[in-house]
Each structure stands twice: as structure tokens, then as C-alpha cells.
Amino acid sequence: MIRVRKFFRLPLCEKAEVVELVILIIWTEIVLKFFGYKSAQKMIFSNGKETKCQNSYLVMKHKAQLLTGICEGMPWEITCLRKSVALKKALARAGIASKVVLGVNRVDGKVVAHAWLECMGHSIFKSGEYFQMQDVAK
Numbered sequence: 001m002i003r004v005r006k007f008f009r010l011p012l013c014e015k016a017e018v019v020e021l022v023i024l025i026i027w028t029e030i031v032l033k034f035f036g037y038k039s040a041q042k043m044i045f046s047n048g049k050e051t052k053c054q055n056s057y058l059v060m061k062h063k064a065q066l067l068t069g070i071c072e073g074m075p076w077e078i079t080c081l082r083k084s085v086a087l088k089k090a091l092a093r094a095g096i097a098s099k100v101v102l103g104v105n106r107v108d109g110k111v112v113a114h115a116w117l118e119c120m121g122h123s124i125f126k127s128g129e130y131f132q133m134q135d136v137a138k
Contacts, residue, residue, distance in 0.1 A: 014066075020093070021067050024086040025078060032082065056096050057120060063090050064117075064124050081115040083125055088117055096120075 007018060031040045067087050071078040084100045091098045098119035103126075105112050116126035 017063070017066055018070065021063070021070050021086065021090055024089050025067075025070065025074065025082065028082045028085045028089070029076075029078075032085075057122075059094055060091060060096055060098075060119050060122070060124070063087060063094070079115075080125055084115045084117045087124065091117075091119060098124075 007015065010018065064087060067083060067090070071083055081100075081102075088098050088100055096119065098117050100115055101118055101123075102113060102115050105114070114127070117124040
């Protein structure tokens, strides 16, 4: 209930951003669940038209922070891949180029995979050290 009150206190432009990110998270979840990663790759990673945004870094940082807060409030766990894909789509809509990267590492004898976003020389959602497996999309 507190989050709902907080949402209604936001300025209209931020409400629109929150709604966009929630829709992108749900869209990503549906596409990956029903089509699988391989067949959904083109739908997920198409960039659209990219332009130069004057405040690209601030826009990227703001959208990443908003998305992190939204994901914490979702009724199901949002994986690193889904967060990265949703943010990539949101940034592409804002005209900012980014790429989803997959990496692996061995933790306590287990192979662990992780996805993060790279944008303007910054790694978003990357936690820990991973061996970069592949650039999923540019």
C-alpha cells in the first residue's frame, strides 16, 4: 500500500516511466517463458532507432534505479537476465545504445551464470567477477 501511495505522489513523467518499466518487465517475462531464449532473441534484442541523448548517463542511471526499485516490489523474483533485457529495451526507446552480456564463474564448485547490461562504458547489474561468455546483442 505504501508503494501505491508513493506512485501516486510521483510527477506524471515519472509515473509514465514506472508504467513503461513494469510493462517491459512483464513483456520480457512472457516472451522468455513462452518463446524461450533462442526463438525470442530477435524480439528481445532489436534496438530500434538510436539517437544521441544529451543527458544519456543521467537517463541510464535514473532508469536503472527505477527498475531496481520496481523489481524489488514485484510479486515474483526478477532474474538478472530479465532486468537487463527490460532496461535495454527502455534505453533503446530513449535512444541510448547498450548491450546485454552473459558471464559465468565457478562459485563453491558450481558454475554460476549472470547477465548484466553494458552502456557507455558502465556495467549495470553486474555483481562480482564473471568471465564474459558472449555479447548477446549490441
